[in-house]
Amino acid sequence: ASYDMGGHDTFMHKEISEQPDAVDRVLRGRIDDRFSTVHLGGLNLDPREARTIRRIKILGCGTSYHAGLIGAGLIESLARIPADAEPASEFRYRNPVVDPDTLYIAVSQSGETYDVLAAVQELKRKGARVLGVVNVVGSAIAREADGGVYVHAGPEVCVVSTKCFTNTVTAFALLALHLGRIRDLSVTDGKRIIEGLRKLPAQIEEILKGEDEIKRLAEVYAGAQSMMFIGRVRGYPVALEASLKLKEISYIHAEAYPASELKHGPLALIEPALPTVAIVPDDDLLEKNRAALEEIKARSGRILAVAHQPQEKADHTIVVPKNEDELDPILMGIPLQLFAYHTALAMGRDIDKPRNLAKSVTVE
Numbered sequence: 473a474s475y476d477m478g479g480h481d482t483f484m485h486k487e488i489s490e491q492p493d494a495v496d497r498v499l500r501g502r503i504d505d506r507f508s509t510v511h512l513g514g515l516n517l518d519p520r521e522a523r524t525i526r527r528i529k530i531l532g533c534g535t536s537y538h539a540g541l542i543g544a545g546l547i548e549s550l551a552r553i554p555a556d557a558e559p560a561s562e563f564r565y566r567n568p569v570v571d572p573d574t575l576y577i578a579v580s581q582s583g584e585t586y587d588v589l590a591a592v593q594e595l596k597r598k599g600a601r602v603l604g605v606v607n608v609v610g611s612a613i614a615r616e617a618d619g620g621v622y623v624h625a626g627p628e629v630c631v632v633s634t635k636c637f638t639n640t641v642t643a644f645a646l647l648a649l650h651l652g653r654i655r656d657l658s659v660t661d662g663k664r665i666i667e668g669l670r671k672l673p674a675q676i677e678e679i680l681k682g683e684d685e686i687k688r689l690a691e692v693y694a695g696a697q698s699m700m701f702i703g704r705v706r707g708y709p710v711a712l713e714a715s716l717k718l719k720e721i722s723y724i725h726a727e728a729y730p731a732s733e734l735k736h737g738p739l740a741l742i743e744p745a746l747p748t749v750a751i752v753p754d755d756d757l758l759e760k761n762r763a764a765l766e767e768i769k770a771r772s773g774r775i776l777a778v779a780h781q782p783q784e785k786a787d788h789t790i791v792v793p794k795n796e797d798e799l800d801p802i803l804m805g806i807p808l809q810l811f812a813y814h815t816a817l818a819m820g821r822d823i824d825k826p827r828n829l830a831k832s833v834t835v836e
C-alpha cells in the first residue's frame with residue numbers, strides 16, 4: 473500500500489505527530505469506569521486462569537523489546553506478577569525452560585518478525601500459552617497467538633518505530649491494569665491509573681508543542697561523535713529506546729546504561745566530548761538520579777535532562793508533563809524521538825530509510 477505524508481516532510485515526523493490520536497485509539501472503548509478496570513476483548517484469558525499465572529515473560533526485538541521492558545515493569549507494579557522481557561532472538565537459541573505457569577507475551581509492530589514468530593511457534597510446540605501485543609491486524613504473530621491486545625497505532629511506514637512504541641507501552645498499561653484488577657490492585661489505584669491514561673493524549677500534545685526548542689537542542693548536540701543515555705528502573709528502558717532511535721537514524725554511536733551502573737565502569741568515558749542524556753522523573757528515585765548528574769558534572773560531562781522540572785546540574789532540561797509514576801515512561805521518550813529526528817535532519821540523513829535496515833525483518 474502507498475501512504476500519504478499528510479503535509480509532513482517524512483513519515484517519521486508524521487508518525488511522531490500522530491501520537492495523541494494513536495494513544496486515544498488504543499484506549500478507546502476499553503475503559504470500564506464502573507469497575508475501574510479495562511476490557512480487552514481479544515485477550516481470551518478468563519479471570520480464573522489469570523489468577524493462576526505465576527510469571528510473565530515478554531518477547532520482542534528492537535523497539536518492541538524495549539516496549540516489553542516497560543511493559544514488564546508495569547505488570548510487576550500494577551499486577552504484582554513477576555515479569556521480565558527478553559529479546560526474542562536470544563530466547564529462541566538458548567533452549568529456554570518452558571513453564572506451564574508462565575504466560576508468554578510476544579510483542580511486534582509488524583507481526584511478521586521472524587525471530588519473534590519462531591519463538592512463538594517453539595513455545596506453542598511446548599504447550600505454552602502465548603498472547604500477542606501486535607499492531608498489524610491478522611499478521612502471522614497475531615494469528616499464531618492464543619489471544620492478545622491489538623495496539624491500534626495505525627500503519628507505521630518509517631523504518632524506525634515511534635507511535636507504535638508509545639501505543640505498545642500504553643497497551644501494556646491496559647493489560648497490567650486488567651490483570652491487576654483481577655488480582656490485588658485496589659479500586660482506588662485502578663481509578664488513579666485510568667485518570668492517568670486519560671491524560672496521555674493531551675500531555676503528548678503538550679510535549680509536541682515544544683518541538684522548536686527540542687530542534688534547537690538537537691542542533692547543539694549534533695556534533696557529538698557518541699552519546700550516553702542513562703535512566704534508572706522505569707527510566708532505563710526509556711534510555712535504551714532513545715539511544716536506539718538516535719543510532720538508527722543519525723548513525724551517532726549511543727550507549728544506554730542504568731544510571732546506577734555508571735560508577736561500575738562507564739563513568740570512565742565521561743568527558744566534555746561525550747554528552748549524556750538523562751531520564752530524571754520526579755519519583756522516589758529523583759535524589760538518586762540527581763546524584764548521578766552530579767557525578768557526570770564533576771567529570772565535566774555535558775548533560776541534557778528529560779525531567780519534570782529543570783535540573784540544576786544539567787546544561788539543558790526538556791521538561792515533560794507529570795503523570796502517575798507508573799505511566800511516566802510513556803511520555804518521557806517522546807521528546808527524545810524528536811531529538812533523534814532533528815539530530816538526523818541536521819546531519820542530512822535519510823530518515824525514513826536508514827542504511828542497512830528494513831521495516832520488518834522476516835528472515836533469520
Ligand code: AGP
Nearest residue numbers: 534535536580581582585632633
Ligand atoms: C525500530 O525502530 C526498529 N527498526 C526495529 O528495532 C524493530 O522494532 C524490530 O525489528 C522489531 O520489529 P517488529 O516490532 O515489527 O517486530
